[in-house]
Amino acid sequence: MSDLPLEQQIASTPSMEEAIARAERAEQRMYLLLFAPALLLVLLFLGIPLAILAFQSFREGDSFTLMHYARIFQEPIYWRTYYDTLEISVIVTLLSVILGFPLAYAAAVASRRWSALILALVMLPFWTSVLVRTYAWLVVLQRRGIINTTLLNLGIIDQPLSLSHNFVAVLIGMLHVMLPFMVFPLYAAISKIPAELLQAGHSLGGSPAYVFRRVILPLSAPGIIAGSILVFILSLGFYLTPELLGGGKTIMVSSLVQRNVELYLQFGAASAVAMILLVTVCIIFWAVDRVLPVEKIVGMR
């Protein structure tokens, strides 16, 4: 190119740039084209349904109305269910941190073989259908199930405990489903803490509590946040376990949505309930996104 006279070089440059720009645009178009089917799938089968829900939530008959939202605040059936859902989600999240932390920590500090075993024992239920696990809890928790029979036989209790068809059963069943979602991000965070740091803490004479508070806890914080958000959000919209273990009582918002759609054909009411849940989830994701990118959290699921 340098052999060419200067004028020609100057003349050719814009067309070169143009060609490069054209090629780049073509390239970009191709990427968009490759991206389009996925986008279309999500827009058609997620975008439209959500749009319809939003639309329906403001409609009764042929006119616009706020009655579906007003009802949620006026009728105790609705706000009580929201309250209960929040309560149970918070409890499940806290319990899974409390129970998940030792597990994740043990897996992180154990020898490779033990660590693999611990993770496998968490993985197995994780890969097992939620329905299967719920069935298992029905067997374990019912009035003549193994917990009650064992306790009765041991003489610890003389009346069977009410473990099934209630809040306790829902809590246990949900915790079992949610725990792996807490353990995996926690394990990822804790196993990144350098072993020397822990040893340094100990060798400097720090008590285990001190090392835990000053070293382990701050460094595993991202794992705790990711796990908690995951568990909390999944709990908010959880349907199967509360419905099957709850003894026919409407405990969670999800059941309220299902019943309004399938039993009462109240699409407006169901949509409003769903929209509030959706907005709640969006706000949580938006707030958390400032601390931890959403892709990271979702990727762990």
Next chain:
Amino acid sequence: MNSWPRLLLWITTTIVLIFMVLPIVIVVIMSFSNSRFLTFPPPAVSLRWYEAYFGSPDWMDATWNSFLLAVIATVVTVPIGTAAAYAANISQSKMVRRLQLLLLTPVMVPVIILAAGIYMVYAQVGLVATKTGLVCAYAMMNLPYVFISVLAGLRSFDMNQEDVARSLGVNRFTAFMKVTLPQIRPSVITGALFAFIGALDETVVSLFIAGGENQTLPRRMFMSLRNEIDPTIASISSVLITISFALMIMSSLRGKRAHAV
């Protein structure tokens, strides 16, 4: 570390692990019970509930349907998700990056909301209880898993290799198929596995939009669990646990080769 916190740690770990695994062990034992009651341990061993499962045309139909739908949904999801991940990986365009987050929304929206919304749309256009409707819903729901998994694979792959192939005169598609795909294959397979399990396992959306000739196994199981605690569920559960176990081993073997997920 002092010994007592260490002891405490291992005791808690053991208890929590028992909590995790116990129900699964119990289901497997219950499946060999000869009784219709939920008595534990079972009075005697029998294959009664396995016969009830494999001998029932209704259960078999539902199983076959679920399997078929999951296969079709996987075949649909994997190329779409892979194409999107490919584009997202190399495109510099801000738009693609912003749209990327949109592809993750199916796992961010609570399933019950998806189910209710899809049902309302399907009811209008006559897609309720159709194979098309179910496959599209499953494909949409599992797209993020394929996308995330393949994207992770592509990120650790050196795209220059594909450019080299193209500079040798191979067209882009062939370069992708011959050079890139074989190297990111573990993550594509992991994504496919997730999509397959996701579709096979999907219950809440199926509750709303499956039924009739297009009944699925999880929907039938849910109905049966809500209505009666039919011990046939225990035998089906054991079969499913065996499958999960096999898949888990498969995926952990794969995981050793490439940490895709």
Next chain:
Amino acid sequence: MRTLTRAVSVMSIALAATLSTAALAQEAVTYATDGGAILDAMSPALIKPAEKSLGIRVITDTNADRYPPLKAQVASGKPIWDVVDFSAGYCARGVSEGLLEPLDYSKIPNAASVPAAFKDTHSVGLSAYATVLAYNTETFGDNGPKSWADFWDVKKFPGRRALRNYARPMLEIALLADGVAPANLYPLDVDRAYAKLKEIKPHIAVWWTSGAETTQLLVDGEVDMLPLWDGRVSAALREGAPAKFTRNQAIMENTCLAVPKGTQHKDSALKLINSLLDPKGQAAWVKEYTTGPLNTEFAKYVDPNRLKDLTTSPENLAMQVPLSATWWASPAGADAEKRWLGFMQN
């Protein structure tokens, strides 16, 4: 790479094969009904023979609440179900809401021996059943609750209780417990019924939603007393449940068969209905399940000793209280039903 391509091609061939065999398969009719013991008994007695003689495949879709899904299905214009059974009030409502196909009785010859009171232009009666009171004999011996008033008496009869998570016939039961005479039951005093239910609500451990669930509750001893359908309690007794039941003040209703509007398989649906009303088949059904088939001819094929146990035997009719489907189909009935959700939540 080659293996992947091969896998895809094998898959698509398999797919094409299954889709084409599905197209060649016999006509499938979907029958929506209740699950559990009733279906277990119905299947060999009525459904399997129908499949054989009609050359169709009958898919059963079990669902405890069939009316709302049916309504949604008909509204969508493409119902999934071809035949559905309901408790009679719903058939009446289905007719008034225009959800059902008219029945061509020339295609249902077996309906001729169903009493006229149990058939109309759009539905035909299948069988009668009653909501009886059952109790666990391990808890109460033979001296369990004998009336709905006893059920409400938590001091005399302590124990875990279940009620149906549904207004019908819980309101009737509450009013009978409150001392209303069976003859003065209708129109129901809805306020009084809910007030009475509120009294017992704190003592209810399980709110059951389906018949099959009640069998399970009794078999597993999950509750000590509950109102449930006569067929379900008999099924529990067959399973060896430690229980007894009384037909005193039992609420009697009946189920009806109907065809959803817009079905793709109307002809086969009518044929299936005719087969479900087959007197010999109904006789075989009641051998295994306690109910009262409405094709009166069935009695010819049943052992007289067994007839005594059925819902429709004269002795039992004298003790039971018939439910008014007409009242429940009225606006007052619909309102009373809607109040249930609010009652459950408070």
